[in-house]
Amino acid sequence: MxxxxxxxxxxxxxxxxxxxxxxxxxxxxxxxxxxxxxxxxxxxxxxxxxxxxxxxxxxxxxxxxxxxxxxxxxxxxxxxxxxxxxxxxxxxxxxxxxxxxxxxxxxxxxxxxxxxxxxxxxxxxxxxxxxxxxxxxxxxxxxxxxxxxxxxxxxxxxxxxxxxxxxxxxxxxxxxxxxxxxxxxxxxGKPNIVPPLTSLPSSHLAHTSDAIDFASLTGKSVAVIGGAASAFDAAATALEAGAADVHLFVRRAELPAVPVSRARAYPGAYDNYPALPNAVRWRQALRFRRAGSTAPADAVQRATRFSNFHLHLGAPWHDAAVVDGRVRARAGDTSFDFDFVIAGTGYxxxxxxxxxxxxxxxxxxxxxxxxxxxxxxxxxxxxxxxxxxxxxxxxxxxxxxxxxxxxxxxxxxxxxxxxxxxxxxxxxxxxxxxxxxxxxxxxxxxxxxxAQEARMNSGVPADFDTAQYEHRIYRETDVESAG
Known part of the structure; x- marks a missing residue:
């Protein structure tokens, strides 16, 4: 072989x-x-x-x-x-x-x-x-x-x-x-940092696109905002680094779990998508936006396997400020204190x-x-x-x-x-x-x-000359001689 x-x-x-x-x-x-x-x-x-x-x-x-x-x-x-x-x-x-x-x-x-x-x-x-x-x-x-x-x-x-x-x-x-x-x-564009997170200093806030020193979060209480993949990845990474606890806040009442874009992941839709009418492309984008970006099941499981991970659904933040060195936030009628906040809020x-x-x-x-x-x-x-x-x-x-x-x-x-x-x-x-x-x-x-046309019209040397075929050119006199 x-x-x-x-x-x-x-x-x-x-x-x-x-x-x-x-x-x-x-x-x-x-x-x-x-x-x-x-x-x-x-x-x-x-x-x-x-x-x-x-x-x-x-x-x-x-x-x-x-x-x-x-x-x-x-x-x-x-x-x-x-x-x-x-x-x-x-x-x-x-x-x-x-x-x-x-x-x-x-x-x-x-x-x-x-x-x-x-x-x-x-x-x-x-x-x-x-x-x-x-x-x-x-x-x-x-x-x-x-x-x-x-x-x-x-x-x-x-x-x-x-x-x-x-x-x-x-x-x-x-x-x-x-x-x-x-x-x-x-x-x-830019990372999508929205109120009330915009009021927090960089010493207490990072976006998931930032270089976050997760080792510094060991023993700290961490909040993560967002319900998509990057938010769960950040939460799990903080927990794996030894965070005391991680609370993940999602504004939706349920985690997005239906990857609607998968319905158009076949060659016909994929190859021809740019030819779709504007209205169809808009409705497809809107369907995705309304369904929400889904975190893969393994990303969710990676965080939920920790007993010190806490998921808050239907819990948008209303207020956030640094008080006595920690971030004090209000979600619904409850106040929380955190050492650090990670925004998994997209772009x-x-x-x-x-x-x-x-x-x-x-x-x-x-x-x-x-x-x-x-x-x-x-x-x-x-x-x-x-x-x-x-x-x-x-x-x-x-x-x-x-x-x-x-x-x-x-x-x-x-x-x-x-x-x-x-x-x-x-x-x-x-x-x-x-x-x-x-x-x-x-x-x-x-x-x-x-210039390209001039190049296409430029002289090209012959591959061969008449000597290659002269002796085989058909002539009437050759036929008469043979007769």
Whole structure:
């Protein structure tokens, strides 16, 4: 029996069989540093960098604000689940190449039987796989680099960057024709801190997206606000770190337990969702909002196995203030005192909350600009989402007034209403990454059509000359001679 190839050898064989990367065909423009700048070096940034390379698009750069790869993305920072919330069978960043998939990576290390036994992918294993993917494919990422402002310059952008190195802080301006925002949950907004939590100082409050020192909560009384997965993950992590007790407050009378989005997780709905009428997409988003985001059963069980975990249903907070060094809160008619509060309250989409979008936000078409629901279907939070085009690009609010929004592609959860999934997560990769790459390729090609047409019309040397066939040309005299 043939000895199985080591996984990296198998992955290299995959790349050999698809052929070498195409040469960069994009026409260079004076004063342009990047054809595409990708904001965010996590799974999205790496997958886009590889896909653009395979499309023959050069001068692509990926930046990430994290100081190094160990602190980039969510999987080793604020993601606190034990296992991913998505099925292991979903296609990820492998771009249809089995040798680059998580399954191939995992089975090479732990065996086929082990992969068959796991129901979902461990968070740590997913982070290890992504690190392997990034290094194996040679995806360079510029860490310690923060985008502070996107300045439109006609059809390209001046990008104001802050770069932190061991030598200090440097401010630089670079230019790009296309931008991909692969910058996570708050990429088009901010953490959703709402009253009365807004009155609490950072010494007593953190959002689940923050770097929380759970070890400091040992022996402390902790409150968690919210009933979705991130809230339960934070509660469990605090309990596992030795918190004296954790109280989780949910405004609903029951925990959301019906994952309504699963009803449209079949290929017909998934593949064709962007073609749905606005009204249908709105009703699907509204159905999800009203049903609530569900925490996986294992996330709930992870917290409820602790006897010092206390769940409060139908218990929104009315007041909160620091009194004698502790947070005093009122839920219903009861007052509570806590040492620390964690907000698992999700994110708010608000383009104006992002400093880097200050010169773009007013020009971007929002869902509320192009669809007016019936009064009983109104939802201001959904209306604040950008209304994205077929390639997840911003569209201009006033046609003809600002041509540049279409050159910014949004690959973060602000695309939820337009695409039906939390864009940037694993479920959207198979459909949406190719769509964005195709559009970027098309735009870069057509924007330099004269030069591309000249290239297509350029001289091409002959593969052979007439000597290859002269002696076999049919002539009438040859027939007569033979007769």
């Amino acid at each position: 043939t000895r199985p190839l080591h996984h990296d050898d198998h992955a290299r064989e995959t790349l050999r069989l698809i052929g070498p990367d195409p040469e960069d065909w994009v026409i260079g423009r004076p004063g342009i540093d990047h054809n595409v700048l990708i904001i965010g070096g996590g799974q999205t940034g790496s997958a886009f960098a590889f896909g653009l390379r395979r499309a023959g698009i050069g001068r692509v750069s990926v930046i990430d604000a994290a100081p190094d790869e160990t602190r980039a993305g969510s999987w080793t920072t604020y993601a606190r689940m034990n296992v991913l919330r998505t099925p292991k069978s979903l296609a990820g960043p492998e771009a249809g190449l089995p040798g680059l998939s998580f399954q191939a990576w995992y089975e090479a290390r732990f065996g086929e039987a082990s992969y068959a036994d796991i129901e979902r992918i461990g968070r740590g294993q997913w982070a290890e796989y992504l690190a392997w993917y990034r290094h194996f494919l040679g995806i360079p990422i510029r860490y310690g680099t923060t985008l502070t402002l996107i300045e439109p310059k006609g059809m390209h952008f001046a990008l104001h960057l802050t770069i932190r190195t061991a030598r200090g802080v440097e401010h630089r301006v670079e230019t790009a024709r296309k931008i991909i925002l692969g910058n996570g949950f708050a990429g088009n 708010a989409v608000d383009l104006h909350a992002r400093p880097e979008l200050a010169q773009i936000a007013d020009h971007v078409l929002l869902c509320r600009d192009c669809y007016v629901p019936a009064s009983d279907e109104r939802d201001d939070a959904l209306g604040a989402h950008p209304y994205l085009g077929d390639a997840l690009e911003y569209l201009e609010k006033s046609p003809g007034a600002a041509p540049f929004p279409k050159n910014v592609h949004v690959f973060n959860p602000a695309g939820f209403v337009s695409r039906g999934v939390p864009v940037g997560d694993v479920p959207c990769m198979k459909r949406d990454i190719p769509a964005v790459i195709r559009r970027i390729s098309q735009d870069l090609f057509l924007e330099d059509l004269d």
